Amino acid sequence: MKQAAVLGHPISHSKSPVLHRAAYQLLGAPISYSAIDMEPGQAKAHARSLRDGNWAGCSVTMPLKDAFVPHMDELSVRVQRLGALNTIVVREDGTLYGENTDIDGLVQALADFGLTGSTQAMILGSGNTALAAIEAAAELGVKELTLIVRSASRATYAVQLAKALGLQTSVREISSIDTAMASTLGAMPLVFSTLPPRAADAWVEKIGAGSGILLDVAYDPWPSALAQAWGGTVISGLHMLVHQAVEQVRLFASGSWDESRRMDVTNAMYDSLGLARHQ
Incomplete structure (x- = not known):
């Protein structure tokens, strides 16, 4: 089983574990997901540890979104422009890819x-x-x-x-x-x-x-x-949180991902937060 986690400080309030676990359970993906309290000074060492073959990826929140950028092997065009990431994908060869699914x-x-x-x-x-x-x-x-x-x-x-x-x-x-x-x-x-x-x-x-x-x-x-x-119309940040997490799941669980199940995954996440489903 591969590991994945959300990294940030403070992190105890994060809803990412609930969202990701709901998705991996639905997909039957062999990925565990935890929350790790981490500060910017620990980014380099953690990036190194991600290469040990046990990781699928990490979600990254404040105050680490720019701290991990220098430690990636490749960055998406969007991350290159923004200078900030929220997603680290660990590829099969151990290289690290930085993406920003907040967009x-x-x-x-x-x-x-x-x-x-x-x-x-x-x-x-x-x-x-x-x-x-x-x-x-x-x-x-x-x-x-x-x-x-x-x-x-x-x-x-x-x-x-x-x-x-x-x-x-x-x-x-x-x-x-x-x-x-x-x-x-x-x-x-x-x-x-x-x-x-x-x-x-x-x-x-x-x-x-x-x-x-x-x-x-x-x-x-x-x-x-x-x-x-x-x-006017008000949209809670929880909706953004769900959709950025769906994209992370697609990247972390590529072997189990089926694009036709995107809505199922999205609704499983909405259910996990007690939000109304969107069709």
């Missing part, structure tokens, strides 16, 4: 709610998840992107990425948003909040009750203050 998670979560494209979008935050949201926005056909950040000086890489993907990009510091601008931003058809739990609470007055689709990657506690105030 798939965002795109598929929106598809669950009927959104498969948009020309405008707004992203709250500028960290690693915001970078994945920028990539997802580009895949959805977004042309005009607004980044709302605490400090414009810390959003330089996010802006560079967006422009490299051909997005017309503007940056607004949350402290500079007045009532008129809040009204304009509230009309955005698509908003990604990539802020950590509770971090967006203080932004609610500035952003207002938007009328478009809000995908809030935070899910504990839920609903967030932003989600409660929102006037």
Whole structure:
């Protein structure tokens, strides 16, 4: 039996073990899945240990998404652009491949709610998840992107990425948003909040009750203050979590994967979290 695990710090709250175990049980895949508390300084040693022939792969969460990048043998094009991964695939020859399925998670979560494209979008935050949201926005056909950040000086890489993907990009510091601008931003058809739990609470007055689709990657506690105030469709980060995990299962359990069972795997994960199934 091969091993797989989610790596991060803190990690006790992670729902990844529940999701992955449900999928591997359904597929009959000989893979065990655990949670390992790990900090960035341990990334190099763990990457080395993954080559011992016992591993299928690892899910990677904060604060490790960029720490493992230098220790991969190959990176997907998306990881090369983002500089951050959430998935390590251990190949049969022991080489390590870095991928970022957060992008798939965002795109598929929106598809669950009927959104498969948009020309405008707004992203709250500028960290690693915001970078994945920028990539997802580009895949959805977004042309005009607004980044709302605490400090414009810390959003330089996010802006560079967006422009490299051909997005017309503007940056607004949350402290500079007045009532008129809040009204304009509230009309955005698509908003990604990539802020950590509770971090967006203080932004609610500035952003207002938007009328478009809000995908809030935070899910504990839920609903967030932003989600409660929102006037349009709200998508919990759990939907993103499920879909990024489905892609990881496809990569880790390639020998047991059958694309025709993708919906079965997705619904097994939804069931494991007590979420309503999506057809």
